[in-house]
Amino acid sequence: MSKTDRRIIRTKNEIKQAFFSLLSEKNFEAITVRDITELANINRGTFYLHYVDKYNLLEQYENEIFEKFNAILDATTNLDLDINQFKQERLPVMVRILQVFYEEADFLKLILGPNGDPYFHEKMRQFFVRYFNAYLGNRTDKSKWRFPIELTLAYNSNAILGVITYWLQHDTQQSPEEIATMLIETILKGTFEASGLRSIFEKDSE
Amino acid sequence: MSKTDRRIIRTKNEIKQAFFSLLSEKNFEAITVRDITELANINRGTFYLHYVDKYNLLEQYENEIFEKFNAILDATTNLDLDINQFKQERLPVMVRILQVFYEEADFLKLILGPNGDPYFHEKMRQFFVRYFNAYLGNRTDKSKWRFPIELTLAYNSNAILGVITYWLQHDTQQSPEEIATMLIETILKGTFEASGLRSIFEKDSE
DNA sequence: AGAAATAATCAACACGATGTACATTATCTG
DNA sequence: CAGATAATGTACATCGTGTTGATTATTTCT
Missing domain, CATH: 1.10.357 (Tetracycline Repressor; domain 2)
Known part of the structure; x- marks a missing residue:
């Protein structure tokens, strides 16, 4: 079995950072997937490669x-x-x-x-x-x-x-x-x- | 000064009933203005005659x-x-x-x-x-x-x-x-x- | 180092909710 | 009854969602 692809680790980290940062500003419900991916500087589609939706992320x-x-x-x-x-x-x-x-x-x-x-x-x-x-x-x-x-x-x-x-x-x-x-x-x-x-x-x- | 128009009273009551009913089923954030007005049997536009949005209603x-x-x-x-x-x-x-x-x-x-x-x-x-x-x-x-x-x-x-x-x-x-x-x-x-x-x-x- | 695998990107799409606007109809008040 | 006003119906632009297929970039493994 192999280690997790570096790209995945990087992407997930960026999402995590962006998500936590947004959570300190506004309500979870008010946070959109767009918000997260824009702040994380990743493509919105990439988010859906790892999580079903924002609830799944949480x-x-x-x-x-x-x-x-x-x-x-x-x-x-x-x-x-x-x-x-x-x-x-x-x-x-x-x-x-x-x-x-x-x-x-x-x-x-x-x-x-x-x-x-x-x-x-x-x-x-x-x-x-x-x-x-x-x-x-x-x-x-x-x-x-x-x-x-x-x-x-x-x-x-x-x-x-x-x-x-x-x-x-x-x-x-x-x-x-x-x-x-x-x-x-x-x-x-x-x-x-x-x-x-x-x-x-x-x-x-x- | 005159009494409140009956139509307003009826409409607000219908909204209240529908809203409370929905709140017993699902999360406030998951409730849409559409949901409320459909259940209340009123036009969606009518809702906005009385409330700014669902947050204002609450x-x-x-x-x-x-x-x-x-x-x-x-x-x-x-x-x-x-x-x-x-x-x-x-x-x-x-x-x-x-x-x-x-x-x-x-x-x-x-x-x-x-x-x-x-x-x-x-x-x-x-x-x-x-x-x-x-x-x-x-x-x-x-x-x-x-x-x-x-x-x-x-x-x-x-x-x-x-x-x-x-x-x-x-x-x-x-x-x-x-x-x-x-x-x-x-x-x-x-x-x-x-x-x-x-x-x-x-x-x-x- | 090079080939195969796979992650990320980009563009596009249908869908549904939002909030607003305006003309029209229905209902209420005095 | 007449005037006022609430409710309706329709349309519209905007935004977020989740999915797609083709393309590019990066990583892994031999």
């Missing part, structure tokens, strides 16, 4: 990313640790996930941002549902939950993804470890106690 | 909604209540907000859903940032927070909007009061304690 980048993320969970589920150690078990996994976000920040910042793809956002959120379920699944009796567990999963998956999106959009000022700690602490303790402000708030009477 | 519905939401916060900020009563002060406001979601569920379900508008989602999220800030603004010294307050705002605004979106998408099985309680409790106590499962989890050592 899909290929997205799939690359998901393989990375899923590999992390595949390697860490069913660890069968002590039941009460949410932080001790989930924090290292979260750090590993955030490292991928950090590595792939260029793409993820765009695709999760205001010009991004809602479907990717939803798939990413489902990933964090899986992250949660991988821990909860075996350990707690779901009928004992005060609120429907789906609401709790919606709450946490959106919270996590929201913080990460903000972090990416503001140039990853914190380390993956810092963000992971903030997330796990807030999940466990709630906003005020995690932030060290519990003292000035009363425990409410319930 | 914008008008969105603006109607935001007026309702903003009116709630405008009426409830600066209440100058006791500093430690997050739940007592914010819960009733949240209930009022959720009642609007409930009333406008038909539209909000679609526009916040997978075929919806990411920009609307973002504006809605900003609304919840405002909801939070209206309480925090005057009451806490932001330099005392363990994590950047922006991360905490991102966490909570996304969590709230995520739960509401799930709730709408699954036909509002719970009452606005139930959802509001779940949200406020989880913000205050964290996922496990709010759900009544704290007992089986150790307080972690920090």
